[in-house]
Amino acid sequence: MKADAGRKYRAYPTEVQDQVLVRWGHTARALWNVALEQRVYLWEQRRYTLRSVEQCKFLTAARTDLDWMGDLPAQSGQQILRSLDRAYDNFWNPSHPAGFPARKKRGHRLSIPLPGQAVEVRKLNRKWAEVRLPKLGWLRFRLSRAIGGTVRNATVSRDGNGWHVSFGVHTGRMPDVPNGKPACGVDFGVAASAFVSTDTTPRLMPPSLKAKEKKRLKALEQRKARQITYAKKHNGGKYSRRLRTTIVQIARLTTRRANRRRDFTHKLTTDLAKSHGLIGIEDLRVKSMTASAKGTAAAPGRDVRAKAGLNRSVLDNTPGERRRQLEYKARMYGSVLVAVPPFHTSQTCAACGLVDPGSRKGCGRLFACTRCGHEDDADHNASMEIEARARRTGGSDINSTRSVPRMRVPATGRRRMREALQPAHAG
Known part of the structure; x- marks a missing residue:
């Protein structure tokens, strides 16, 4: 059951949550860059293709040795490695326009991905709702539209206007029949x-x-x-x-x-x-x-x-x-x-x-x-x-x-x- 629609909402974290999310965002960026460097090194030196299944083992060891890496939820780190797999698959696909996976600079948009099993969403009233994130608690967001499906993944990101939470949703909607219009x-x-x-x-x-x-x-x-x-x-x-x-x-x-x-x-x-x-x-x-x-x-x-x-x-x-x-x-x-x-x-x-x-x-x-x-x-x-x-x-x-x-x-x-x-x- 894959996500077939996206929903994006404006999030309003507390001051403490904001500090934690900023820290997690930079950790997620560093993890992406380190995982990419590891794959490039192994391919150039040994012609060995590394995938997320093996890298998750190295991630477990890194979370034990590095406090800043252990601060990031384990589900988020695993999701980043799976996203790197998709980036490589798109690069190898001749019919896909994606190029080689790029490293993320410090000025890149902060983003923390999470699988759907790691989050929980509850509605507070007609205009507000909350999402429960691992190791962070309940994060309030503006319910500008109904979610309308099963949440399969979630991403907390920040741009110039503040924090947002996005959900990949499975709605089960099938393509419409030809509408017959001009x-x-x-x-x-x-x-x-x-x-x-x-x-x-x-x-x-x-x-x-x-x-x-x-x-x-x-x-x-x-x-x-x-x-x-x-x-x-x-x-x-x-x-x-x-x-x-x-x-x-x-x-x-x-x-x-x-x-x-x-x-x-x-x-x-x-x-x-x-x-x-x-x-x-x-x-x-x-x-x-x-x-x-x-x-x-x-x-x-x-x-x-x-x-x-x-x-x-x-x-x-x-x-x-x-x-x-x-x-x-x-x-x-x-x-x-x-x-x-x-x-x-x-x-x-x-x-x-x-x-x-x-x-x-x-x-x-x-x-x-x-x-x-x-x-x-x-x-x-x-x-x-x-x-x-x-x-x-x-x-x-x-x-x-x-x-x-x-x-x-x-x-x-x-x-x-x-x-x-x-x-x-x-x-």
Whole structure:
């Protein structure tokens, strides 16, 4: 019985619990790094693959010899080693995008994982509940939504806004049957966050930070740079209390920005999955799109700062996260997600299928076909083209979308095909 849904709540530990959780978070990070180093060393020196079953024996001995390691609950340490197993399995899986397991820095988010058997949840009233953690006691959290299933695992983490407790829950919900709703294509961009082919206006993401917040964030980052320089010159690199306060203030603003971005993404993907039976998106390679242009000392890049600004704008719209959410929400609400090759979607006429860069002069907002005279918003025209390619794919299973060959797609007869398919999908 595996977890098939997640629940996250804001936790409110006492002052003593806060100190304990901070200590545990750093211990969990150190355990991950030590376990990873041990596996890397054994593989490089002896070509021996170490797994969590054997490492748990070493963990038992370390908990006896090291007080700071013994302070961490044994269930949490075992869960960390099992998570390292999953990280290696994902790395070895050729169909998984994960890279080699990375070491966690001191500035990494504090996180303490626990199995479901080690925790107990009880409801206090309509708005509050408690979770019992080993060696810590009852931790209060805000019951913003019902748990709605069996708790299989729990994670206590901290970000810029404070502590949170997350539960992996088994709800037993099966994928919905096809909803039979109309198809659509979605063009994710920078000027227009998302343009849906069935809409007449783009869906714009509100600014993740207001003007005053951006100004304050810039001032705090400048202050942090000055304080770090002073610490290196006069304190041997040791962070002062004022520097740590500045870091906390920056973390609050960046967390607020991430939460606003995540809120828009969830609302957008949920609406798309509920309102459409077929969703076409571009199979973007975000990592290649946002590669740096700075070059090398011998061959420096061009327009480096402009490219860096474009990269920030692309990542601010989180195209990868939108695709990830659409993958599981499409199955949840009875729709199908199809990722199509992205080449020439902004230069192809959705009416006649002509591919001509001259139809979009200067990469502006207007698309004017040089052959048939079709005019439309450039992003809306691209979304119509994405929808046509998704229809041609036939709504294949989501797991097969990554294997779509990057080949030239014939652009003839699109309008006739769309007109022939429209009545069937409309019914």
